[in-house]
Amino acid sequence: MSNIYQVAERAGVSPKTAARILAGQSLRSKSRDRVLEAARELGYVRNQQAANLRNGSSSMIGVVVPNIDNPFYGAVIQSMHDAFLERGFAIQVASSFGDSREEARALQTLQSYRVDGIFFSASEHPMSSESRKICSQMIHQGKPVVLGGVIENLVDGAEVVQLRNEEAVRKAIRYLVAQGHRRIGFLGGLAASRTVQARLEGYREGMAESDCPIQERFTIYAEGGPKSVLSQMLALLKNESTDERPTAFFAANDIIAISALKAFRELSLRVPEDIAIVGFDGIDLGELVTPSLTTLHQPMDTIARDVAELFESRVRGVPLTREISLIYEPELILRGSA
Structure with missing residues (x-):
């Protein structure tokens, strides 16, 4: 199995430069193409878990939806994926299937994967006490939690997407x-x-x-x-x-x-x-x-971009370029049925 030193040697750069490029941190480097090509030729696969432990960050965001059989939640996932990808995050998707126990299990799993934060759509039923506890733990660890849907009892420290x-x-x-x-x-x-x-x-x-x-x-x-x-x-x-x-x-x-x-x-x-x-x-x-x-x-693309920018600010300390309110009003689209 190849390692970062072999990749660096073939690309003609230092191991530190190769590591930064393969971590996606040097997108404009003149050596980027050489490093990526060397990694492909050698079959190098970055050890993301080890990188997470070193950096204290997974660059992974958990996304929990109530179910996956409604096409709307498929659109939510796609919008979140695209918005977070633009900012260098990947998403880990889970579903509660409308069940409080599955909801808590999904949050526990994401927590165990050391995600950097969670977007949780909790629209079908009140959040269970266990789910609220997990969200609170993550917030206390400095990891942002954004709740979507109609939330009966807010979690201290969590942001809420409010739809009018x-x-x-x-x-x-x-x-x-x-x-x-x-x-x-x-x-x-x-x-x-x-x-x-x-x-x-x-x-x-x-x-x-x-x-x-x-x-x-x-x-x-x-x-x-x-x-x-x-x-x-x-x-x-x-x-x-x-x-x-x-x-x-x-x-x-x-x-x-x-x-x-x-x-x-x-x-x-x-x-x-x-x-x-x-x-x-x-x-x-x-x-x-x-x-x-x-x-x-529902303006899901706009919501996803706002949420992703907010997460980037909280996780990586990137200054916000504008005020983000997370309050939205759906637009009435007139078509043939009315």
Whole structure:
């Protein structure tokens, strides 16, 4: 197995210079290409664990999401990967699968890998006491923790990405009302989800602002996943007369909205002429369905860049070039469904 001294000798540089280049610390060095070529020829693989112990830094950021079957979280991971890569970090991804024990296990694993910090999307349920303890330990070790989602009880020292859920949903309801809709239903994910509850509150506030009555039977939750939305929507719309059924729905995420579109097709309802729908998240799939989905778009690329810059500042002491607030409001993207 080759070592750094052999690489340095072949490239004609000192071992210290070769080590810096292979660590990604001398991107503009005139010797960079020679060192990288020598490493390839010799099959040299940098011992990252040893480097981590020497430097006290892994250049690795943990990213925890609630699940990986919703395309939105795939987009979160991709945005985080790209933003951190630009700043010389890699990411280690884990999922809580919506379970408190899995959540704590994921955080423990990332902690054992000596990640430099954690971005934790905790939107589906309250953080467990064990998860809060691990986050606190990391903060006390000087490692930043950024929480995403609707957080019930904050962790001291943690930064929080705040999405203006209520205001965004009120904006969507105002738009639907302006289009002539007054019987507007709500489609949620898990009823216990903090994010769903925040978006439901925005729906209720928007309906009240517009003096539109809320019919509780027009509120549907996807406790059994997107397929359960389809069956519940079919049952609701079949049992309501044309004069009584909703003329529009707001969906708490795009996957639920797309499931609803399938129900509309099965009932031969024209969208948006007979019934309209607005989603939330702004996943790419929403542009590909027919009709394309009107949605509240989360600025994930912007969020990821801000989070990565904040981590770089905290981990490596790089001065911030601007104030970062981590407060965002989704944009209403108008397409064909409403």
